[in-house]
Amino acid sequence: MDPDTEKGISLSGRPTVTDPPPSDPSATSFLENLALLTRLETRGIQRVLPSESTVTLSWRSYLQAFVLWVSINLAAVNITLGMLAPTVFGLGFTDAAWCAVGGSVIGSAAVAYVATWGPKSGCRTMIFARYTMGWWPGKLVVLLNLIVLLGYALIDCVVAGQILSAVSPDGSMSVIVGIVIVAVITWMVTTFGIRVFHYYERYAFLPQLIVICILYGISAKNFDLTTPSLGDPATVAGNRLSFLSLCLSAAITYAGVAADYFVYYPPSTPRFQLFAMSLLGLSTSFALALISGIGLATGIPSLPAYATAYSTSQGALLVTAFAPLGAFGRFCAVVVALGLIANLIPPTYSSGVDFQLLARQAARVPRWGWNTVGVVIYMVCALAGRDSLAEIFTNFLALMGYWVAVWIALTLEEEVLFRGWWGGRGWEWADWDRREKLPMGLAALTAFLVGWAGAVLCMDQVWYVGPIARLVGDHGADADGQLRWIFVGRDCLSAFEMAGITEVWEVKSALKGIEVHWEMS
Numbered sequence: 085m086d087p088d089t090e091k092g093i094s095l096s097g098r099p100t101v102t103d104p105p106p107s108d109p110s111a112t113s114f115l116e117n118l119a120l121l122t123r124l125e126t127r128g129i130q131r132v133l134p135s136e137s138t139v140t141l142s143w144r145s146y147l148q149a150f151v152l153w154v155s156i157n158l159a160a161v162n163i164t165l166g167m168l169a170p171t172v173f174g175l176g177f178t179d180a181a182w183c184a185v186g187g188s189v190i191g192s193a194a195v196a197y198v199a200t201w202g203p204k205s206g207c208r209t210m211i212f213a214r215y216t217m218g219w220w221p222g223k224l225v226v227l228l229n230l231i232v233l234l235g236y237a238l239i240d241c242v243v244a245g246q247i248l249s250a251v252s253p254d255g256s257m258s259v260i261v262g263i264v265i266v267a268v269i270t271w272m273v274t275t276f277g278i279r280v281f282h283y284y285e286r287y288a289f290l291p292q293l294i295v296i297c298i299l300y301g302i303s304a305k306n307f308d309l310t311t312p313s314l315g316d317p318a319t320v321a322g323n324r325l326s327f328l329s330l331c332l333s334a335a336i337t338y339a340g341v342a343a344d345y346f347v348y349y350p351p352s353t354p355r356f357q358l359f360a361m362s363l364l365g366l367s368t369s370f371a372l373a374l375i376s377g378i379g380l381a382t383g384i385p386s387l388p389a390y391a392t393a394y395s396t397s398q399g400a401l402l403v404t405a406f407a408p409l410g411a412f413g414r415f416c417a418v419v420v421a422l423g424l425i426a427n428l429i430p431p432t433y434s435s436g437v438d439f440q441l442l443a444r445q446a447a448r449v450p451r452w453g454w455n456t457v458g459v460v461i462y463m464v465c466a467l468a469g470r471d472s473l474a475e476i477f478t479n480f481l482a483l484m485g486y487w488v489a490v491w492i493a494l495t496l497e498e499e500v501l502f503r504g505w506w507g508g509r510g511w512e513w514a515d516w517d518r519r520e521k522l523p524m525g526l527a528a529l530t531a532f533l534v535g536w537a538g539a540v541l542c543m544d545q546v547w548y549v550g551p552i553a554r555l556v557g558d559h560g561a562d563a564d565g566q567l568r569w570i571f572v573g574r575d576c577l578s579a580f581e582m583a584g585i586t587e588v589w590e591v592k593s594a595l596k597g598i599e600v601h602w603e604m605s
Contacts, residue, residue, distance in 0.1 A: 128451045129440045131516050132206040137350040145349065146361045148286065149199070152345060153365030155288040156338075158296065158373055159427040160420045161236075161243045164398035165334055166377025170384070171394070173323040174314035177307060177382050180327060184374040185367075187328040191335025192366035194492045196359045198339045202346030203353035205513050208437050209343040213491065215511060216498045218525015221532070226441045228487045229340040233431035233438065234462045236337060240428045241267055241466035246399025247421035251414045259397075259470045262421070267463040270428040274436070274459075275452040281429055288426040289369075295416040295423075299376055302413075303405045306387055307379035335370055336488045341434040380405055432458055490535035494528050 139145050169180030201212050210229055214222040245262030273280050313320045346358065380401060384390045393404035402420065406413030432455055439454035440447040446454075503510055515521035541551055 129208060129211060129437055129447060129517075131211065131513065132347040134206065134351050136206075137203075137348055139349045141350060141353060145353075146357055149346070149358055150361040150365040151289060152285050153362055154369045155285045155292070155426045156430055157366060157369035157427070158289050158292040159240070159424050160247060160373075160399070160402060161240050161424060161427055162334065162370060162373035163296075163377035163380070163402060163420075164243055165331070166374035166379075167381040167394075167398050167401065168330070169327050169378050170381040173327045175320075175323055175327060176311050176313040177309045177378060179313045179320070179324055180378045181375050183324050183328040184331050184378060185371050187331030188335045188370035188374060189363075189367045191332040191337075192363050192370065194336045194489070195338040195342045195366055196362035197492070198495075199342040199346055199362045200353075200355040200358050202343035203349035203351055203358065204355070205343070205511065205516075206347050206351070207343065207513065207516050208347065209339075209341055209434070210438050210441050211516050212343055213495075214516065214522050215503075216491070216495050216523075216525075217528045217532070218523040219519045221525035221529040222522075223442060224529075224532075225487070225491060226438050230435055230438050230458075232337050232340055232488070233435045234458055234465070237270075237428055237431045237435075237458070237462040238466045238469065240424045241463060242470050243399055244421045244424040245466070245470060246397040247402060247417055250393075250397065250400040250403040251417040251421070260467055263463060263466045263470065266421070266424060266428065267459055267466070269422075270425055270432050271456065271459040273425070274429055274432045274455050281433065285426060285429070288423065291419050292423040292426070293372075295419045296372060296376060298409075298416055299402075299405060299420075300379075302408055303376075303380060303383070306383035306390070308382035308386065311382065311385075331370070331374065332489075333486075335366065336492070338366070338430075339488050339492060341430055344434050344437065345430070486536065486539045487532075490532055490539070493535065494531055498528075 166180070166184060169175045169184065170177075173180075175183070198209060198212075201207075201209075205212050210222070210226045213225045216222075217225050241263045242259070244266040245259040248262030248265065249257050249259045273284065313323065315323065342362070346353075349358070380390070381394070384394050384401075389404055389407070390401060393400040399421075403414070403417045406416045409416065435458040436451035436453075436455035439457065440449070440451065512521065
């Protein structure tokens, strides 16, 4: 990928036509000069035209898709997520491993599906969401996606801070300092170095893969592979379902940004190949990280050192696992902590684009300006919640995946029923920023809200257990991940049967003189 094209700067040093128009000439001159002096990326929400594609299709381009997702997800945050299976849900190693792999593969399939829309449309993910949700309901999706991105970044910062604090001599570095260090480095990369971003993600998996293999090598002897899950069969089934849903939510949250990183691939990119390589990279990295965390946590009951460390933090347990290697083990722990930067960069980068979609006035603020706002928000929240990581994981992370699954279901229905497989009107990508040409989104909003209502009935959280979730075992089960699609699909299909309508209507409005796509559901 040509870094200058990614920045929206031509070889002549002038901004290209893809740059967003600032509000006045003085702002234009300021942004141009600033971009030239600091090499800032000025391109934001603008669609990448087919003529602007900079990736030449080859085995390297598909390998890049695989490596990108491995670098992002082979991270300590997913190791600590795996620790929750034995410690919070009482699952044995075998049950936990199967649920981790199953949940992450299902969630990763949704992410890989969304990734294929990047080359096809040339639009960022939340721009593409306008074609499903409509102009105004689409802003609700953007707002929810921002919460997902900043929330996930918050978790990354806390985990990194815990590890850096635990690895420092006698805990001399506080978690606060660790959080600030990681947040500042991420801000620098996403703000000043989009080229560094692509280059970093291309190679970031190598040190992470090495240290995680070392982690397996020194700690696998402590894994408890025989102790069964705790509870009666119904309770065990509920805990399996809850942990599977948690892993599904961890993976599917990337669907809100998946297309962002492939908009420079040509429209002729085969969807299956990109889907397959993305799915392989996502599922492989999730499995390696989650299973290592599960194994470490199964050793807590039999190893006092593990129990003591876990009582301090999940990051401290990870550092203790490297302890037999002495100084080299501490170095490995630092590598793991800094590896979270690769996981932080994508949500930080994409949040800058999403902020611009909230209003036309917001689009006048450069992407890097919104990146700065996002970093400040999640850094402050991480500092406030640094002592409650497990609660954030089990309560907030599952919630983050609720809306994404509903949106994925709606997107599939839009493609299959209205625009693609069964005919339909197709996709007019040139209308990405023309409100009068985009759907009103009434049907999508209705189905979206029905899906949310179904999620409420099925959710199992500390502060609320839905009536359906309460039916499973002693502690309930978080079944929303499996049932929310049914609520959305049934809502749409029932409405089609009642109305006798199988495709979207196009209604001509004589009063306004515009064409309105009225979705019936």
